[in-house]
Amino acid sequence: MKEQCRDVRAIQLPRWGRVAADEGVVPWLVFDEEGKVVLPVRRFLIDFIARDNRTGSVRSYAYDLLRWWRWLRVVDVEWHRATSVEVRDFVLWLRAATKPRRSARTHSASTAGTTNPITKKTYLDDLYKPRTIRHSNAVLRSFYDFWIETGGGPLVNPVPLARSDRRRSHAHHNPLEPYRGEGRLRYNPRVPKRRPRQMPDERWNELFAALRSNRDRAILALAISNGARASELLGVRGVDLDWGDQLVRVVRKGTLAEQWLPASAEAFVWIRLYLAEGPPLDPQAPLWWTLRRRDHGAGLAYQVMNYEALRAVFRRVNALLGTNWSMHDLRHTAALRMARDESLSLRDVQTILGHAHLSTTADVYLVEEEAQVIRRVQEHLAEVKDRAKLPPPAVAGGYEASDLDVLFGGGPA
Template sequence: MGLFGEVERDIDAIRLPQWGRVIETTTVVPFEVVGPEGQAVEAIHGYLRDFTARGRRPGSVRSYAYDLLRWWRWLGVIEVEWDKATSAEVRDFVLWLQRVPKERRVPRTTSAALVGTINPITRKQYPDDQYKVRTVRHSNAVLRSFYEYWIERGLGPLVNPVPLDRAAGRRPNSHHNPLEKFRHEGRLRYNPPIPKRRPRAIPDQRWDELFAALQSDRDRAMVSLAISNAIRAGELLGIRGADVDWGDQLVRVRRKGSGAEQWLPASAEALVWLRLYVDHIGNVGASEPLWWTLRRRRPAGAALERQPLNYDALRAVFRRVNASLGTNWSMHDLRHTCALRMLRDQNLSLRDIQTVLGHLHLSTTQTYLEEEPEEVIRRVHQHLTDRQRADSRPPVPAQGYKVTDLAVLFGEDSR
C-alpha cells in the first residue's frame, strides 16, 4: 500500500492472460472484441458501433478493438471494473507498457539474434519486443475517447481516467505571451514524448541491389510505383483495376486516415513493369484488386488459388529480399527515398511534395528538409579533398617574374 492508501502494484510481475480476442464480422461493426464464451463485450461494442457510425475505416476499428482488448485484459489482472477505473490504473498501465516486453504468439527463430541490433548496411535498428512510444500514445488516445463516449452518455466513471496534462479549469494558452510561441497544452498526461527521427533515403547503389533481388514482375512493379510517388503500403494494396490511368501515367489511391481519393503520377518504368505483370496474370477487373498472389488454402495439399495480396504477403516480399542482401529495408523506406529525391529537384516546390505525400500540414513535410548525415559527410570529405589539392599546387609568381628564372634561382622543388 502506497501513500494515502493508494495501491502500489508490482508492474514487472504482471503478465496479461490470453483472455478474449478480436474477430472480424459481417455486421455494421466490422470488428468486435469477444470474451472466452464468444460473446461481444457490451461496453466495447457500444463504443465501436458509435465509432463506426462516425465514418471510421475498418482498419481503424480493428486497431481500436485491439487496444481496448489489451485494456480489458489489464483490468482483469488488477481486478478493477472498467467503469471504476481511475487515473492510477491508467498510469500503471502506461508504466507496464513501457517496461514489459510484448508477448509473442510465435517465438522468434532466426530473428532472435538480431533483436534491437543495428544493421551494418542500412544502419537501421531491427525491431525489438518492447512497446513503441507511438503504441503507448495511441492506446492512451483510444482509452480517453472510449471513456469520453460513455461519460457523455451518463455511464462509466465520473471523471475520465485518462487526464489531460494541464491545471483543472485552465484554457490552453490562457496566459499566452504574444512575444513567445504557443505551447502545446492539453496533451494527455501520460503520453511519452516521441523521439525525433530523421528520414533517410536508400542510397542509389543499395536501391539497385534491392531492385535486382526482386523475383517477379509484380514485385518490381510495386516497388517502382512506390519509389516514384511515395505511396504508402495500405494505399498501394488498395489500388483497383480502374485506378490505373495508362494514358496519363496516373494511379488513384485512397489516402490513409481520410480515405480521400487522389491521383498520383507514376514513372514510365513503373508502368512498364505493371504492364508486364498484368499481361502475365491476365486482365484485372475494374473493381478487382490490382495485386494478387498464389496461396494454398486449407486443407494441406489443396490446389494453389489466386488471392488478393495483403500486408503480410507484402512484408514477405521484403523479408525475402532482406534475407538475400543482409539488409532490413521496409516499404516505408521507399516513401522516404522518394520524398528526399523530390526535395533535391529544384523544379519541385515544397508544396508540390506535400501534395504528393498526402501530408495535411506543411510542417510534416518540412521534416524532410533536415540534411542527411551521410550527405553532409560526403560534402565535407569533398571539401577536404579540394583543399588538399589546392595546397599541393605551386604558387603562381607575381606579375613580372618568370617561372623558369625562379626555378634556376631557388631550385625546382622550392616554393
C-alpha cells in the same frame, strides 16, 4: 485513502478475451472469455465508427481496449472505477513488459533489437514502443470521455492531462479560431524524432535485382516513383491505370479521396510484363494477384494480394541480402528525392505524398542528410586551409607601404 502499491514487473496479463471481426455495424469487437461481447467497448466503438473512423482504426482501438480490460482483470478493478493510479501503473507495466507472442522467435531471435549494418535500421523487438504507449493512452482517454459524456462512467477521466494543462478543455474558446489539442497527457512517454533515410541508389539496385517476379518489380517501381503507401498501391484496380499519361489512381489512406499520381515509364513497363503473364484482367478487379496460396488443398488458385503477401516479398529479399528494408523505406526515398529536386516545390511534394498539412512535409522531409552535411563541411575546411597557403593579394597602386602597415597592423604606428 491509502494508495495501493503494485509490483508491476511481476504482473503477467492473462490470455483473456479476444478481438474478432463482426458482421454488424461495428466491424471489430472485443469478446470476453465466454464469447460474449464486452458491451461498454461495443457502445464506444459504435460511436467511434459513427464519427467516420476507418475499419483499421476500429480494430486498433479494439486491441488497445482488450489489453486494458485484461489489465483491469489482473488488478481486480471494475472499468468504471478505474483511477489515474491504474493508468499510471498500466503505463509502467507497458514500459517494462514484453509483447505476447503466439510462437517463439526463431531466426529473428538473434537480430531483435539490434541495428542492421547495411540499412542502419533497428530490428523490431518485443518491447512496447513509446508510440504504442501514447496511442494506448489516447484510446483510453477517448473511451472514458465518451462514457463521462453519457453519464455512465467515472466522474473524472482516469487518463489525466499534464499538470500544466489541467484546465477545462476548450474553455473560453473563440468560435472564430479552430479547435486545438487539449494538452499533453501526463503519462505519455517522450518519442524520439526519427529522421527519414534515403535508400542509396546502389542499395535500391540490389533490392530490385533480388525480386523474383514482374509483379513485385511493378509494385516497387511504382512505390519508388511516387511514394504511394503500400495500402494505396494494393488497392489499385485495372481501371486506375492511365497508360497514355502514365498515371495511377489511388485512394488516400486518411481522407479516402481518389488521387491520380504520376509514375515512371519503367513502372508501366513492369506492369505490362506482369499483366502479360496471367489471365485477362477485369478492369474493375484489383490489379495485384498471387498464386502462392493454396485453396484448402485443392491446388493453386488466384487470390487478391494483401499486405501480408507483400511483407512476405520483403522477408524473402531481406533474407537474401541481409537487410531489413520495408515498403515505407521506398516512400521515404521517393519523398526525399522529390524534396531535394530544385524543379519541384515543397507544395508539389506535399500533393504527391498526400499530406494534409504542408508543415508535415516540411518537418519530416525538409532535412539534410548527415553524410551530405559532413561532406560539405569537410570541403569548407579544406578550402579554408588552401586559402591560408595562398600569398596575399597584390595591393593596388598609389598607396604608401608604411600607411598600409599601420592600417592592417603590419608595422609600428
